[in-house]
Each structure stands twice: as structure tokens, then as C-alpha cells.
Amino acid sequence: MLISWGYSPKIEKYIPLADFPADKYLIVAKQVIENLGWSLSHVSETGLLAYTPISFQSYSEEISIRIHGNFAVVKSECVGIQMLFNDYGKNDLNLEKFFHEFEYVEFHLKDVWEESLFKFRRLIETQDDHYFEKAPLATKNKIKNVLFLFFPQKGYTVTPIIVLLNTLYYIAIVFLSIVFIAYLSLKTGHASQEDYLLEIKRLVLNFGVNQRNLVLGGQYWRLITYQFIHGSVSHLFFNMYALVYLGLMIENKLGWKKYLFIYLMSGICGGLVSLIFHQEGVMMGASGAIMGLYGAFIALLINKSFERKATKALLVSTLIVSLLVLINGAFGKRVDNAAHIGGFVSGFIFTCLLNYKWNKTFEVKSRTRYAVALLLFLLFFSGVIYFNPKYGTEEYRKLSDTFNGNLQSLNGIMNLKISLPKDVKLASIKQDGIIPVERNLLVVKQMQALNLKPEDITDRNKKIKLSKASYQAVTLMYRDINADSTYRYSKETSTALGKVFEILYKVEE
Numbered sequence: 001m002l003i004s005w006g007y008s009p010k011i012e013k014y015i016p017l018a019d020f021p022a023d024k025y026l027i028v029a030k031q032v033i034e035n036l037g038w039s040l041s042h043v044s045e046t047g048l049l050a051y052t053p054i055s056f057q058s059y060s061e062e063i064s065i066r067i068h069g070n071f072a073v074v075k076s077e078c079v080g081i082q083m084l085f086n087d088y089g090k091n092d093l094n095l096e097k098f099f100h101e102f103e104y105v106e107f108h109l110k111d112v113w114e115e116s117l118f119k120f121r122r123l124i125e126t127q128d129d130h131y132f133e134k135a136p137l138a139t140k141n142k143i144k145n146v147l148f149l150f151f152p153q154k155g156y157t158v159t160p161i162i163v164l165l166n167t168l169y170y171i172a173i174v175f176l177s178i179v180f181i182a183y184l185s186l187k188t189g190h191a192s193q194e195d196y197l198l199e200i201k202r203l204v205l206n207f208g209v210n211q212r213n214l215v216l217g218g219q220y221w222r223l224i225t226y227q228f229i230h231g232s233v234s235h236l237f238f239n240m241y242a243l244v245y246l247g248l249m250i251e252n253k254l255g256w257k258k259y260l261f262i263y264l265m266s267g268i269c270g271g272l273v274s275l276i277f278h279q280e281g282v283m284m285g286a287s288g289a290i291m292g293l294y295g296a297f298i299a300l301l302i303n304k305s306f307e308r309k310a311t312k313a314l315l316v317s318t319l320i321v322s323l324l325v326l327i328n329g330a331f332g333k334r335v336d337n338a339a340h341i342g343g344f345v346s347g348f349i350f351t352c353l354l355n356y357k358w359n360k361t362f363e364v365k366s367r368t369r370y371a372v373a374l375l376l377f378l379l380f381f382s383g384v385i386y387f388n389p390k391y392g393t394e395e396y397r398k399l400s401d402t403f404n405g406n407l408q409s410l411n412g413i414m415n416l417k418i419s420l421p422k423d424v425k426l427a428s429i430k431q432d433g434i435i436p437v438e439r440n441l442l443v444v445k446q447m448q449a450l451n452l453k454p455e456d457i458t459d460r461n462k463k464i465k466l467s468k469a470s471y472q473a474v475t476l477m478y479r480d481i482n483a484d485s486t487y488r489y490s491k492e493t494s495t496a497l498g499k500v501f502e503i504l505y506k507v508e509e
Contacts, residue, residue, distance in 0.1 A: 002092040007245045008137060009087035010077035011095060022067045027120045028109060029065045029074075032101045038063060041309040042131045045124045049135060051079070051309045052094060060313030061087075061094055062137055074098065077137055079310050080317025081245060136310045140248040149244050157256045159247025162263065163240050166286060169228045170236050173207055204229070210271045210283040216390040227267040229284040239286045246293040249314075253305050254296065258354050261370070265377055266292020266347040272384040273342025279453060280393040287325075288339035292347025294322045299351035349376070392450030396460070399450075403443045403463055406436035410470065413477070425481050433474035440467040466503045472496045 004011050017025060026048060033040050033050045041049040047066035054060050059080045066073045076091035076098075109116055132138065139155045150160050180203055205211065208225025215222050230236040251259045270288025300306065301315045322344065329337030353373045354366075412432035416425050444467045447460050473496040480489050489497070 003086050003089050004091055005086045007081070007085070007248070008078045008140060009082060009085070009091060010075055011087075011091040012073055012075035012077075013095060015072040015074060017067075017070050017072055022072070023117065023120060024113070025072050026065065026067070027116050028102060028106050029072075029098075030120070031105045031109065031116075032098055033063065035101055035105060036097055039309045041307055042135075043123060044131065047132065049132070049307075051313065054313055054316060059317040060310070061090060062135070062310065063094060063098070064132075064135075066132070079136065079313040081321050082317075136249065136306050136314060139252045155252030156247060157251065158260045158263070159243060159251055162247075162286075163243060166228050166230065166236060166240060169207075170230050170233075173204070173229065177203060204282065204284075210274060211281075212275045212279060212388075213390050213392075213394070215271075215275060216385060216388060223268045223271040224264065226271055226284050227264075227286050227289050230286070231284060235285060239290055242290050243286065243293070246290065246297060250293065250297050250300060253300055254351070254355065258351075259296075261373075262292055262296050262347055262350045262354070263289050265350055265373070266295070266343040269346035269377070269380065270336075270339035270341075270343030272381060274336050274339040275384060276388060277338040278336070279391050280397070283336050283339060285336070285339075287336070288343035291322070291325065291340045291343035292350075294318060294325075295344040295347030295349075296351040298322070299348045300355065303352070303356060305355070346380075389451055391453055391456075393453065393456065396447060396450055396452055396456055399443050399447050400459070400463070403440050403447075403467075406440045406443070407466070407470070409433070409436040410474070413474070422481065426478060429474060429478045429481060434471075434478060437467065437471045437474050441471060443467075462503060466500070469496065469499045469503055473500050 002011065003009075015025075023045065026043065026045075030040065030043055030048060033048070038050045038052050041051060043049075045067075047064060050063040052061045052063065059078065059082070062075075062077045062079050064073075064075045064077070066075075074095060076094040078087050078091065082088075150164060152158075152160050205214070207229055208222050209229055210222050210226035230239065247259075254262065267286065267289030270291065271283065274283045274288070297318050298315065301311050301318065304311065306314060326337065326340055326344070329335040329340050350373050353376070354369045409432045413429050416428060420428075440463075444460070444464050447463065452460060473493065476493040476496050477489065480493050
């Protein structure tokens with residue numbers, strides 16, 4: 001069994017016609033398709049199109065027979081994205097069935113040939129011979145090799161430009177990161193890995209990744225630039241792989257203006273939804289915008305923008321892939337599923353607004369459609385910006401780590417040996433107790449100046465209590481040791497220490 005690979009895997013065979021009439025070949029082929037139970041979509045004097053049924057093994061395949069000179073090109077091609085990007089031998093099996101049935105039909109049509117020829121000629125008089133240019137896989141079939149995917153052409157203009165921009169942006173970031181690391185090495189000598197990572201993070205921030213506080217602080221341009229930044233070669237490759245497939249399928253249906261509008265707006269809306277659910281960290285990648293194109297694809301299919309016989313197959317495959325992406329995002333690590341969902345929903349809505357076909361008596365002008373879409377976008381944008389406060393989550397995390405580090409110093413004074421000299425005990429309490437606790441009092445003041453999420457506010461309140469209780473405890477310890485070198489604590493000190501342990505236990509809970 002022959003297995004083919006690709007976006008929509010296919011197998012095609014060139015059949016020399018020699019003295020076999022082209023119209024006779026098409027008549028036989030038409031009858032073969034009917035005998036096999038395939039859905040005939042189009043027939044004309046230069047060829048025909050049909051689709052196999054949808055089953056558990058197949059989304060459906062497009063069967064085409066085209067007459068080119070003295071050859072008949074018979075092709076079976078998968079409709080929609082295939083899992084693992086191969087056809088599992090379905091196309092080879094379709095052609096095997098076709099040629100086997102062809103011999104049988106050719107033999108049985110010889111007695112009614114004249115009648116079949118008359119019916120065929122009457123039929124093709126009513127058909128549009130340019131229909132093949134409108135078929136779902138028409139744009140893809142114009143791509144001769146991989147290099148063609150990077151060059152704009154009719155019906156495929158914006159997609160290759162976006163692919164090139166993403167690729168060049170990634171190369172630029174990698175190159176500048178290497179140069180920057182080399183510069184840091186020369187400047188600082190042997191810096192730690194954490195220092196390098198911190199500097200690289202700052203560099204990436206300057207390139208325009210999506211970050212909640214920066215966007216809410218007015219850097220709205222990040223909602224566009226983050227769509228062109230990728231964290232790895234695999235991240236870039238799989239996003240561009242999906243983008244090329246979607247571009248080949250829907251850019252020619254939408255037109256480049258609507259396609260670009262939906263792509264960018266879906267990416268921005270995905271970024272806005274991401275801000276709602278991610279209080280810290282950075283977000284990057286084109287997946288939000290690409291999921292918007294998946295939503296647009298489904299909207300076009302529901303709106304009957306594709307060949308009727310192929311619509312069901314395309315809808316099934318697109319829904320399956322979309323669900324798999326969302327499920328992977330729900331369980332995968334470091335996957336921004338909020339951006340996926342936001343992009344998908346917005347892409348669907350924008351496409352419906354820009355492309356929905358009303359009845360013939362009521363047609364909405366293009367300007368009105370864009371105006372409504374922009375108004376809806378601005379309402380959503382304003383709502384997210386207004387109702388989402390700027391939290392100091394990342395700054396609080398840093399302060400919290402500092403607080404906990406200071407608190408660890410108290411371990412050194414909890415088990416002081418009685419045999420130690422008084423001055424050593426006092427020095428230890430001063431160094432490992434009073435100084436770190438005083439630092440924590442300053443840390444909690446900085447924490448109080450931050451606008452925090454409810455769960456962080458609860459944690460901050462506990463740290464405030466803990467800082468006050470621990471300061472009281474260590475100062476009482478210092479007083480007791482200073483007054484009595486035998487290291488006996490007063491009842492007041494014991495109570496203060498007990499309160500510290502009580503609060504610490506609650507913090508751990």
C-alpha cells in the first residue's frame with residue numbers, strides 16, 4: 001500500500017489516452033464514480049470532480065480527472081488536515097478501486113455508447129468549465145514546490161508575507177541574543193546562568209512580547225508584536241505549518257484584506273484574553289491569530305463558501321484539529337490556551353460579520369461590516385483594559401522570596417547552645433534575628449504599596465503579621481539573654497515565639 005504525505009496528501013497518475021477519445025474517458029469515469037457511491041460534484045468537457053464518503057477512516061478525498069492534451073490525470077487528494085500528515089494509504093486504495101471499476105464500466109457501456117455520448121454532451125453544455133479554479137484545493141494545487149509557499153501569488157498573498165516576517169523576526173532575535181550573550185561574557189566575565197537568563201528575558205521584552213502589566217500600562221503595540229515572536233524552532237515551524245495550510249484554503253475565499261484583518265484582530269483578541277488569565281510571565285507566538293483563522297475557516301464552511309460536497313469533510317477535519325489544539329492547550333505545559341480560545345472565537349465572529357451572506361434583497365456594504373467589526377473590537381479592548389487592574393504580581397513574588405530568605409535566618413538562633421558565651425549569643429541573635437527581621441519590616445512596607453490579587457493580599461496579610469510577631473520575639477529574646485546569660489526565656493518571650501510558630505504553620509497551610 002502506497003502512503004503519501006503532506007498538508008493534504010495526494011496520489012495522481014497520468015494515463016495516456018492515445019486513440020481513446022477524451023469524452024469517452026470522462027463518460028466512463030463518471031459512471032465509475034456513480035457505481036462506487038462517490039458524490040459527483042462537477043463535470044465538464046475538461047474533467048470532473050467527486051468526493052468519497054466520510055467515514056471513521058477518512059474525512060473524505062477529492063477525486064479529480066482532468067484532461068491535459070493526450071493525457072488523463074487521475075488524482076485522489078485528502079480534504080482537510082490529516083493526523084500525522086499522511087493519508088494512511090487511502091488515496092492509493094481509491095485509485096485502485098477506480099481503475100478496477102473502470103474496466104468493468106468500459107465493457108458494459110460499449111452497447112449504449114451513442115446514447116451515453118448524447119447525454120454527456122447535453123450535460124456539459126450547462127457546466128462552468130472554470131469551476132476547477134473555485135474548488136477547495138485549487139490554490140494549493142498551484143504550489144509547485146516548497147519554495148512557492150514563500151512567494152505571494154494570486155489567492156495567496158498575505159500568508160507568505162506573514163510567514164517570512166515570523167521567520168525573519170525569529171532569526172533576528174536569535175542572532176541578537178547570541179551577540180548580547182557574547183557581550184555580557186566580555187563585560188561581566190563568568191556570570192551565573194540566572195544572570196544570563198534575566199538579561200535574555202529583558203532582551204525579549206524589548207522585542208515586544210505580550211506582558212500583562214506592560215500592556216495595561218499603555219504599551220498596546222505588544223498585542224501585535226507578540227504574534228511574530230517564537231520561543232524555539234519547533235514553536236515557529238508548527239505555527240507556520242498550520243498558517244500555510246489555512247492560508248492556502250481560505251485566503252482566496254476571504255480576499256487578502258479581510259484575511260489580514262481577521263488574522264491581526266484575532267491575534268490581538270487572543271492576547272487580550274491571555275492578559276485576563278495570566279497575571280505574570282510573558283506570552284508570545286502566532287497561535288492565537290492562527291486559531292482565529294481556524295475559527296474563520298469554520299465560519300466560511302457554515303456560510304457555504306466552499307464546494308457543497310466538500311464542506312462536510314472540511315468541517316469535520318477542521319473541528320477535530322481545532323479541538324485537539326485546545327485539548328493539548330488545556331493539559332500542556334507553557335501553552336497559552338486562553339489566547340487560543342480568544343483567537344478562535346474572535347476569528348469566527350469577525351468572519352461572520354465580514355462575510356455573512358444576507359438574502360438578495362438586503363446586502364450590507366463592506367464599509368458597514370468593517371465599522372461594526374471595529375466597534376465590537378474596541379468595546380472588547382476597552383472592557384479588558386478598564387476592568388483588569390494592573391497587579392504587581394511579579395514584584396510581589398520577588399519580595400516574597402526575599403522575605404522568606406530573611407525568615408530562614410531565624411533557624412540559626414532557635415537552637416543556641418547554653419554553653420556559648422553571652423556575647424556570642426547576643427551577636428547571633430542580632431545577626432541572624434534582629435537584622436533579617438528588620439529587613440522584613442521594610443519588605444512588607446514595599447508589599448503594601450503594591451496592587452495585588454485577592455490570594456496575594458491574603459498571603460501579604462499573613463506576612464505582615466509574621467514580620468511583626470517575629471520582630472517582637474527576637475527583640476524579647478535579645479532582652480532575656482542580655483539580662484540572664486543562662487539562656488532562659490521569660491513567659492512573654494515564649495508566648496511571642498509561640499505566636500510566630502502559629503503564624504508560620506498557617507502560612508504553610
